[in-house]
Amino acid sequence: MKGVHIILMGPPGGGKGTQAKILQDRYNIAQLSTGDMLRAAVKSKTAVGLEAQTIMETGRLVSDDLVMRMISERMKWEDCSKGFILDGFPRTIVQAEMLENLLAEQQRILDKVIEVRVPDDMLVQRIAGRFSCAQCGAGYHDVFQRPRVEGVCDFCGSTRFTRRADDNEKTVRSRLQDYHAQTAPILPYYASKGLLRIIDGSLSIEDVTEQIEKTMAV
Numbered sequence: 001m002k003g004v005h006i007i008l009m010g011p012p013g014g015g016k017g018t019q020a021k022i023l024q025d026r027y028n029i030a031q032l033s034t035g036d037m038l039r040a041a042v043k044s045k046t047a048v049g050l051e052a053q054t055i056m057e058t059g060r061l062v063s064d065d066l067v068m069r070m071i072s073e074r075m076k077w078e079d080c081s082k083g084f085i086l087d088g089f090p091r092t093i094v095q096a097e098m099l100e101n102l103l104a105e106q107q108r109i110l111d112k113v114i115e116v117r118v119p120d121d122m123l124v125q126r127i128a129g130r131f132s133c134a135q136c137g138a139g140y141h142d143v144f145q146r147p148r149v150e151g152v153c154d155f156c157g158s159t160r161f162t163r164r165a166d167d168n169e170k171t172v173r174s175r176l177q178d179y180h181a182q183t184a185p186i187l188p189y190y191a192s193k194g195l196l197r198i199i200d201g202s203l204s205i206e207d208v209t210e211q212i213e214k215t216m217a218v
């Protein structure tokens, strides 16, 4: 199957979601965020949501099996026919291995793995201030990215905003620990296959996008 297949890796709060949404529009491919899918499942109280809720609230990772079931179903949707950007997945070595099998079964070829690298001390500040539009999901930040008109979403005009239950300092620290212990060890594997590209995620949103686009062009 032709198309563009990218993995965006990086710590929680590192800007993966923001960049994935920009790339989705630019390359016309689907953004598959396992975190967004799980939050939607929790909100609509599906069986998956009920299983994941408590674990997500404490900032730990939900089981590999549950995530794999969810993502493999999602990849069958029509909007994945031209490819996708994986955001927040794979998160463990087991998930990376299962993903490899899944891609092979679907005859998809992984183009690039982009690591958005950000120092830990920046992340807590970034995460603690973030919020999003309750209607269209556009992301904002108390300090770095306020809506153009106070209290009104730039994209859909909604005046309702939400904050994630797991965006507090204590939970962020445990999410960071999981990232370093379980997710970061996947990176050398992709590096050894020549797929890994490292981006400086401490820069502005526009500068990070520019770096990613340069990486995509080569």
Ligand code: AMP
Residues within 6 Å of the ligand: 012, 034, 035, 036, 038, 055, 056, 059, 060, 061, 062, 063, 064, 067, 087, 088, 089, 090, 091, 095, 166, 175
């Ligand atoms: P995120 O929006 O990517 O930060 O994900 C929010 C939460 O959803 C994480 O802290 C985990 O509890 C759960 N989650 C999301 N993606 C995964 C994954 N690939 N594997 C395990 N848990 C995940």
